[in-house]
Amino acid sequence: MADTGQYPGFERVCYNCRQPDHFARNCPYSRHDGLISGVPISRPTIPPSYPPPQTYTQTTYAPFAPLLPSPQAPPPQQTTSSPNFSNSNAIVSFRPPAVPSQAAPWGPRPRSNNAEVVSLLRELVNERREERDRRREEEERHRKEEQARIMKEEKKKNLEEEEAQQAEKKARMARMINAKMEELEMQHQARTEEENKKMWKEIERVVGDPMRAHHARRRCVSPTRRGVEDEPLGFDRVILGKKVVVASAGKEGRAKYIEDFKKELLTKSKYQLESLCKADQIKYFKKKQASTDLAEIGARDAYGDESEEEGLDNIAADAQEENPS
Incomplete structure (x- = not known):
């Protein structure tokens, strides 16, 4: 297979063994590049008839460099294949891994009992994982319970x-309020005592004047309720702690005194009457009732307790008039 043309003629040889008539991919010799080595199956051992030609680069581009020794082809391996096949059909056969002699190469390979061991190991691993997860959940639950308890x-x-x-705060406010209320x-x-004194003075001045009431009467107040220094004198004949000398005695004079006293008390306001009732320890319901009670007390102080039952009868009669039912 000589190549004629503008290039110098040389014979194409194999890059592996430097022999003609085949390529490196069909070389029956072992490869020197670290790839899979093959054994010729159809080509007999034929030693090279001539050394491989020298390359172009050694003679042309490196004239002063020492010539490298020509590579020698390795000795061919002895094969038992038939020499009748063509050289062009030589291929590298695939050698599968060795199989036991008692089993056929096409049958299923024998397997060991490692599946049971693997299954047991898997179960153990799963159990440990579950136990670890359970322990973690328990710790998390305890931690949450502890946090909830602390909160x-x-x-x-x-x-x-x-x-x-x-x-x-409430106790302090109550103390402050109580102190303020007491004050x-x-x-x-x-203030009420002062107002009561002024009102009694005015009432006694009006009721005890003989020109207006046609009799001279002054109310005698017990020393427990009014002081001696504040006690007014109606006449020179009035002695402190004694009954007042009135212009008209008897039942008619007492009734007239009570009537005038009630008229004077009815001119006062509700607040003033309540204050007077509170001072004399009388329960206030309305003005007429309070005026009647206060007038009876005044008459009792002026005339004595001899006609107390009559005064009570008058009070009952007034109540019956107000509530006829």
């Missing part, structure tokens, strides 16, 4: 502290 205790403690603060009560009592 509940803190909340309870905060509520108790808040309740204690509220109770202390106001004392002021109100002092």
